[in-house]
Amino acid sequence: MTVSSYTERPIANTGAKADETDALSVPWSRPRPKRGRVSARVVSAVTILAVLAAWALSARLQLVSPVFLPSPAAVWIKFIAVVRDGFVDATLVQHIVASLGRVFAALVAAVIVGVPVGLAIGTSVIGRGIFDPLLEFLRPIPPLAYLPLVIIWFGIGEPSKILVIAIAMLAPVALSTASGVRGVSQERVNAARSLGATRAQVIRHVILPSALPSILTGLRIALGAGWSTLVAAELVAATRGLGFMIQSAAQFLVTDVVVMGILVIAAIAFVLEFIIRRLERALVPWAGRE
Amino acid sequence: MTHLVLDKVSVHYDGQPAVERVSIDVAKHDFVVLVGRSGCGKTSLLNVAAGLVEPVRGSATIGGRPITAPGSDRAVVFQNDALFPWLTARENVAFALRLRGALPAERTRRADELLRLVKLDGAGDKHIWELSGGMRQRVGLARALAAEPQFLLLDEPLGALDALTRERMQTTLLDLWTASHVGVLMVTHGIEEALVLATRIVVLAPGPGRVVRTFETGFSRRYAAGEPIRAIKADPAFAASRGELTDAIFEGEAA
Numbered sequence: 148m149t150v151s152s153y154t155e156r157p158i159a160n161t162g163a164k165a166d167e168t169d170a171l172s173v174p175w176s177r178p179r180p181k182r183g184r185v186s187a188r189v190v191s192a193v194t195i196l197a198v199l200a201a202w203a204l205s206a207r208l209q210l211v212s213p214v215f216l217p218s219p220a221a222v223w224i225k226f227i228a229v230v231r232d233g234f235v236d237a238t239l240v241q242h243i244v245a246s247l248g249r250v251f252a253a254l255v256a257a258v259i260v261g262v263p264v265g266l267a268i269g270t271s272v273i274g275r276g277i278f279d280p281l282l283e284f285l286r287p288i289p290p291l292a293y294l295p296l297v298i299i300w301f302g303i304g305e306p307s308k309i310l311v312i313a314i315a316m317l318a319p320v321a322l323s324t325a326s327g328v329r330g331v332s333q334e335r336v337n338a339a340r341s342l343g344a345t346r347a348q349v350i351r352h353v354i355l356p357s358a359l360p361s362i363l364t365g366l367r368i369a370l371g372a373g374w375s376t377l378v379a380a381e382l383v384a385a386t387r388g389l390g391f392m393i394q395s396a397a398q399f400l401v402t403d404v405v406v407m408g409i410l411v412i413a414a415i416a417f418v419l420e421f422i423i424r425r426l427e428r429a430l431v432p433w434a435g436r437e
Numbered sequence: 438m439t440h441l442v443l444d445k446v447s448v449h450y451d452g453q454p455a456v457e458r459v460s461i462d463v464a465k466h467d468f469v470v471l472v473g474r475s476g477c478g479k480t481s482l483l484n485v486a487a488g489l490v491e492p493v494r495g496s497a498t499i500g501g502r503p504i505t506a507p508g509s510d511r512a513v514v515f516q517n518d519a520l521f522p523w524l525t526a527r528e529n530v531a532f533a534l535r536l537r538g539a540l541p542a543e544r545t546r547r548a549d550e551l552l553r554l555v556k557l558d559g560a561g562d563k564h565i566w567e568l569s570g571g572m573r574q575r576v577g578l579a580r581a582l583a584a585e586p587q588f589l590l591l592d593e594p595l596g597a598l599d600a601l602t603r604e605r606m607q608t609t610l611l612d613l614w615t616a617s618h619v620g621v622l623m624v625t626h627g628i629e630e631a632l633v634l635a636t637r638i639v640v641l642a643p644g645p646g647r648v649v650r651t652f653e654t655g656f657s658r659r660y661a662a663g664e665p666i667r668a669i670k671a672d673p674a675f676a677a678s679r680g681e682l683t684d685a686i687f688e689g690e691a692a
Contacts, residue, residue, distance in 0.1 A: 332517075332519065335519045337519070338514075338519040339532070340489075341488075342532055343537065352532070352536070356523045432564070433565070433566055
């Protein structure tokens with residue numbers, strides 16, 4: 148085998164030479180093959196494996212008490228147990244459904260309010276004057292800061308939880324919509340008007356579809372923001388939900404459930420991101436190709 | 438007969454005069470072409486006719502009624518086609534019909550008719566990003582015609598195309614003009630293009646924009662009467678007009 152590959156060497160050499168001349172005469176003809184380079188994906192995979200290994204090793208060597216750091220195996224066993232038997236009166240699926248239900252209810256609310264607000268900011272000076280300062284005020288406040296006020300105003304029921312998440316989602320939805328609206332080409336709007344479109348028709352048939360890629364980006368950011376607000380929203384008087392599950396577990400120092408809950412939250416965030424990116428490709432195939 | 442009339446129109450941007458007292462009269466069946474160096478206000482005048490820019494002095498009227506806003510009686514085609522990428526070619530053409538609430542079957546029928554007219558039959562289901570520059574501009578023209586305008590306003594519609602496509606599009610434009618009985622007001626940089634297409638050429642000079650000369654030309658009528666475009670361009674009269682027009686455009690400039 149080795150011998151035969153050696154005999155082929157002259158041919159391979161000519162090939163390499165031809166390649167070089169090609170590259171000199173028409174440098175754009177062919178991208179040079181990237182040899183000896185590693186992709187970021189491989190590095191990421193190795194990093195993740197290294198972290199897992201470090202975790203498993205320190206648990207195995209009992210560097211830290213299992214109360215603080217349960218082993219990966221213990222977390223996995225707990226995961227199976229909670230899937231099957233549940234934790235604090237609900238199975239893992241029920242916790243997940245409760246949390247996803249809240250986040251999506253909040254997303255619907257944030258879209259119903261945020262998209263029109265973004266349209267108002269993007270299309271009218273008065274709209275911008277009214278909503279811009281309000282959003283800029285709301286945006287940097289952490290959910291835990293306004294949670295008490297929301298509870299004072301709306302009680303400890305489900306609406307409060309959804310509202311806390313929706314508030315966190317509102318700014319990304321509205322601001323992305325506004326930036327999409329402001330980016331609509333004036334020629335496109337003028338063309339529609341000269342074809343007889345009224346102001347309302349321009350918004351419905353030109354501005355909204357033009358801004359759709361940006362709106363979807365806003366939804367993606369909002370879902371991330373809303374999902375990360377989950378634990379705060381489920382702090383008070385929840386009986387189900389991933390955030391509630393983690394907090395209950397923390398109170399009894401059931402650390403393996405805490406770690407498992409964190410990993411489940413991360414995994415779901417990853418899946419949501421993936422789904423939305425797929426949705427973007429399906430709904431706005433023209434983005435970046437105009 | 439309906440006329441599109443700009444009467445002693447002046448346009449200022451931020452107080453700076455861009456166009457001073459320009460008058461242009463486009464009758465239906467006219468093909469009026471505005472030519473001139475950069476900054477002579479060609480596009481400003483077109484935008485006044487479209488209702489996108491308001492003149493500071495003078496009046497713009499269509500059929501005697503003042504132009505105050507864009508309207509489907511004056512469909513505009515821009516240099517960058519301004520098509521809607523979320524719609525197919527057919528849906529783009531049918532846009533004006535959809536705005537009027539036409540039924541889907543009627544929209545499809547009419548759009549396919551217009552696509553055939555611009556020689557794009559079969560491309561109706563294509564997405565905009567799948568079309569070449571010339572094809573996109575054809576879709577833009579068909580879309581404008583679907584609004585059943587009395588006048589077409591063309592802002593350098595062939596400006597972004599390569600030379601060969603451009604030449605072919607010129608005859609397409611003439612075919613459309615004769616088939617659809619619309620008046621055309623067009624802006625271009627191309628001297629030969631102006632001669633091929635126009636029934637009248639208005640030469641503008643910059644600083645601020647004003648009319649320096651108006652030519653009545655007959656080459657496009659000859660094409661409409663059936664003479665091949667190559668024969669027209671080879672005619673010594675064409676070359677002579679070309680020289681005359683070039684002189685007019687650069688008149689007043691140091692030779």
